[in-house]
Amino acid sequence: MVAIEVKNLKKNYGDFTAVNDISFKINKGEIFGFLGPNGAGKTSTINMMIGLSKPTSGEIFIDSIDVNKKLKHAQSIMGIVPDESNLYNEMNGFDNLCFCGALYGMSKKDRETRANHLLEVFKLKEARSKLFKSYSKGMKRKLTIAAALMHSPSILFLDEPTTGIDVESSRQIRDMIISLKDKGTTIFLTTHYIEEAERLCDCVAFISNGKIVALGTVDELMEDVFNDNSIIFETDKNIKTYLNIIQNEFNTNKIKIINENSFVMISNQPILLIEVIKFLNDKKINVLEAKKIRPSLEDVFVKLTNDRQGDMK
Amino acid sequence: MKTWIAFWNIINKDIKNYYLKPPNISWGIIFPLSWTLMQIIKSPDTDIIKLLPGLISMSVLFGTTSMLAVTITFERSGKSFDRLLLAPISLGVLVLSKITGTILFGIFNAFVPVIFASFFINLGLINWGALFFAVIMIAITSSLMGLLVAVSVEQVFEAQTLSNFFRFPMLFLCGLFIPISNLPKFIRPISYFLPLTYGTDILNGAITKMNIISPTLSFIMLFVFTILLFVVCNYQIKKNWIL
Ligand SMILES: Nc1ncnc2c1ncn2[C@@H]1O[C@H](COP(=O)(O)OP(=O)(O)OP(=O)(O)O)[C@@H](O)[C@H]1O
Ligand SMILES: [Mg+2]
Numbered sequence: 001m002v003a004i005e006v007k008n009l010k011k012n013y014g015d016f017t018a019v020n021d022i023s024f025k026i027n028k029g030e031i032f033g034f035l036g037p038n039g040a041g042k043t044s045t046i047n048m049m050i051g052l053s054k055p056t057s058g059e060i061f062i063d064s065i066d067v068n069k070k071l072k073h074a075q076s077i078m079g080i081v082p083d084e085s086n087l088y089n090e091m092n093g094f095d096n097l098c099f100c101g102a103l104y105g106m107s108k109k110d111r112e113t114r115a116n117h118l119l120e121v122f123k124l125k126e127a128r129s130k131l132f133k134s135y136s137k138g139m140k141r142k143l144t145i146a147a148a149l150m151h152s153p154s155i156l157f158l159d160e161p162t163t164g165i166d167v168e169s170s171r172q173i174r175d176m177i178i179s180l181k182d183k184g185t186t187i188f189l190t191t192h193y194i195e196e197a198e199r200l201c202d203c204v205a206f207i208s209n210g211k212i213v214a215l216g217t218v219d220e221l222m223e224d225v226f227n228d229n230s231i232i233f234e235t236d237k238n239i240k241t242y243l244n245i246i247q248n249e250f251n252t253n254k255i256k257i258i259n260e261n262s263f264v265m266i267s268n269q270p271i272l273l274i275e276v277i278k279f280l281n282d283k284k285i286n287v288l289e290a291k292k293i294r295p296s297l298e299d300v301f302v303k304l305t306n307d308r309q310g311d312m313k
Numbered sequence: 314m315k316t317w318i319a320f321w322n323i324i325n326k327d328i329k330n331y332y333l334k335p336p337n338i339s340w341g342i343i344f345p346l347s348w349t350l351m352q353i354i355k356s357p358d359t360d361i362i363k364l365l366p367g368l369i370s371m372s373v374l375f376g377t378t379s380m381l382a383v384t385i386t387f388e389r390s391g392k393s394f395d396r397l398l399l400a401p402i403s404l405g406v407l408v409l410s411k412i413t414g415t416i417l418f419g420i421f422n423a424f425v426p427v428i429f430a431s432f433f434i435n436l437g438l439i440n441w442g443a444l445f446f447a448v449i450m451i452a453i454t455s456s457l458m459g460l461l462v463a464v465s466v467e468q469v470f471e472a473q474t475l476s477n478f479f480r481f482p483m484l485f486l487c488g489l490f491i492p493i494s495n496l497p498k499f500i501r502p503i504s505y506f507l508p509l510t511y512g513t514d515i516l517n518g519a520i521t522k523m524n525i526i527s528p529t530l531s532f533i534m535l536f537v538f539t540i541l542l543f544v545v546c547n548y549q550i551k552k553n554w555i556l
Contacts, residue, residue: 050399054555076401086392090330102322103400105315 001028002064003155003186004049009058011044011210018044020210021058026188026203031181033201034190035301041210042190043083046159049188050080062155076104079153083160083190085140089133093124093143096132097150104151111150118146123172138169145173149180156180158189162196174200198297206301214304221300228253229271234262234289235280242283249279264293319402320410327414331383336473341376341422349426361434366516367489368426370509373448374455374480376422380415381459382472390468404550412456419452443519443528450535451512457542458508464549487513493525508538 004026011019019041026032034042047053049060051071060067062074087096094115101111119125122142127135135143145161158177162170177200181187191197197204198218206214214221233239238260247255250271256264265271277287331337349368352359388394397407430436459476466472485491486500487509493501504510511531518524524531 052395052398052555072401072403075399078399080399082392082395084392086395088326088330088393089391091326099322099326100396103319103396103402105318105401107318 002026003028003030003062004032004188005059005061006045006049007059007061009045009048009060010056011041011048011053012056018210019048022205022207022210022212024205024212024215026186028186029181029184030202031177031187031189031200033197033204034188034207035192035194035197035204035297036190036207037192040207042207043159044210045207046157046188046190050078050157051075076151077154079148079151079156081145081148081156081158081161083163085137085144087132087140087144087147090131092129092131093119093135094128096143097147100147101150106151114150114152118149121176122146138165141165142169142173145176153185155186156188158187160190160192162191162193170196194296194298194301204297206304214300218297221297222295228266228268230264230266230293230295231271231273232258232262232264232289232291232293233276233280233287236286236288237261237284239263239280239285242280242285246276246279250276316402316406319400320406320413323397323407323410324414324417327380327384327411328417331380331387332418334383336383336469337376337379337418340379340473341372341418342425344375345372345422345426346429349429361430362436363521365426365430366513366520367484368430369423369444369448369516370451370487370489370513371484372422372426373419373451373512374483374509377415377419377452377456378459378462378476378480379473380418381411381456381463382469382476384411384414385460385463386466386469386472389463398554404554405547408460408546408550412453412460415456415459416449416452419456420448423448423452440519443515446532447512447515447519450515450532450539451509454508454512454535454538454542457539457546460546461542461549464546464553483507483509486510488517488525489513508535508542511535511538 002025006025007023009019009022010017022045024032034045036042044053048055049062049067051067051074055068063077065074067074088099091099097115097118098108098111101114106114119128122145124139124142124146127139127143132140132143141161141164145158148156161173161177165173174196177187177189189197189201201218203217204215204221205212240257240260243255243257243263246252246265250265250267251269252265252267252271254266256266258264265276273290277290280287345368348371349364352364353361385394388397398404400407427436458479462472462475462479466475486496486504487493487507488504489509493504493510496504511526511534514524514526515528515531518528
């Protein structure tokens, strides 16, 4: 089941194109990561999807509802966490949450119950009656996320939920995102923390200068970009003198030295571990550890952007 | 039902959060009151009842326009306004809730000078029905004018400055302090393009029976202004708020 579909979306500000003809689909219950550097067009894209700005062209469907035609209907099932924590400074935490619930038509009893529940989940119970303006940055962020969850939306938009937040709060927020996914919420997440996307997302799109440069599941992306095998070896003796021999012996593409006791073998063919270990054993070198290296999304991103720069040259 | 909950809660929040904000107190309440004092001190034998229509209009006009500068411009510059645009309520209901809170503030404000005056003079001869109706209509039209300003600016101080561009000239052109018949001939037509002229005239009639336009015509004119302003505001909002 498709929860979000975006077709040929484009946004111009004057003659500057911030979002340039992007398309993607997100399945129900998935976490979709939208990654890109500052100014790539992430917020511009979200703003069009939630109805805060008008697309120059293109179509957006949220749960099969055409956002251009039935925006208010679509908005009733969306929860939105904007890039800035924008609750009301002159209200306390509890009243802020209740007000946000009221905007979605929740009854007084429902919104009070839900607000108390969310304050507990986000560990903000002590700050319940404190004014929003007195909250710390992390507390503001958490309350802003809680506010978006008041009406239990089935689709959640998170614009950089953990930017500028300490490790502990970020972890709480990530745990929250995972538990929402487990309950079936579809999540659209923008971030420039690649590691966060790798940990959370089922599917990822890289956006750069308003264009999607890569799109797919995390595994797919890694396979596409890195079809090489790389294995890291750790030994009990200095192996520097043997590296050339190993390279010739095993016909590897490349050998990278990490330090005198460890190195990485990279090959586009499967590496026969046992052979390497035997070879080293014969030279009185014991292999303490050998492990396949999984490339990180960051490697993917660096490679993609390098390739693109290569293209342009 | 759901829309009604949202509608009511927006009004409720605005009243609680903003009625006592500094710009509202200074422009909405203190300014009209100090103006009265000034008039009384300047000419101690002034009949307070003759000042009353002007004070009421002024309180409503300044009250509503200041309030809108806060409830809309202030929220927009702090981005919390986005929450309202993202809520599943139509733009019309959103604007109506913002305006209703403002109109209520204007009406409440209108009675500050009335209560003030009641300590000094007998208010028994006032036509309260007409007065109340006029106050409501002035509140509606000036709220819509305030909205037009709020739609076109980014910052609260800009809203206050831009408002003053039309608030002060309007005060002098609507026949409050200078009777329209005493204005230079070429300026007079402008007076008849101002909603406040008609509101004030009804107030004059209700309080001192010195109106110059028929009350029925004044009411019709005020309705026409309301509809006109509403249409223009709606158009401007669609153009300026959803980029
Ligand atoms: N209202 C606007 N008017 C003109 N240009 C805009 C507007 N909003 C965004 N832009 C431009 O569009 C581009 C994309 O901005 P956007 O905010 O979408 O980036 P982003 O990916 O969210 O960046 P960040 O990581 O910094 O939040 C930027 O170059 C920005 O200057
Ligand atoms: Mg952004």
